[in-house]
Amino acid sequence: MNMKKIQKEIWQNKINKGFNTTDVNKEFCLLYGEISEAYDAYKKKKEDLNEELADIAIYLMGLSEMLGFDLETEILKKVEKNSKRIYKNIDGVNIRVSD
Numbered sequence: 001m002n003m004k005k006i007q008k009e010i011w012q013n014k015i016n017k018g019f020n021t022t023d024v025n026k027e028f029c030l031l032y033g034e035i036s037e038a039y040d041a042y043k044k045k046k047e048d049l050n051e052e053l054a055d056i057a058i059y060l061m062g063l064s065e066m067l068g069f070d071l072e073t074e075i076l077k078k079v080e081k082n083s084k085r086i087y088k089n090i091d092g093v094n095i096r097v098s099d
Contacts, residue, residue, distance in 0.1 A: 003061070003071060003072035003075075004070060004072050006061065007061040007062075007064060007065050007070070007071055007072070008065070010058055010061045010062050010065065011061075011062060011065040011066075014062055019062075021066060022066075024063070024066060024067065027059070027062065027063045027066060028063070030059055031056065031059040031060060031063060034052065034055045034056045034059050035056055037052045037055070038052035038053055038055070038056055081099070084099065085098065085099055086098045
């Protein structure tokens, strides 16, 4: 999977279909709505949970493009950062003790 290419395709689809490409606040609200739909699908054991999760990824990639971020690069950087963090389990809760 080439996330950079997919992110660009998602953006082009937004342009082609006349979806929001300028209002960041609206896009965050729409993303929140998709997360809510996915949670509802999970809670109610609906068969379309996979599609709802895909919608979240699509909205997130569109928002990333709107804001000028390469989401693939940012994810890879964050995964690397998270792998170096050290946690300690205190009373059943993982607490980060260093980056």
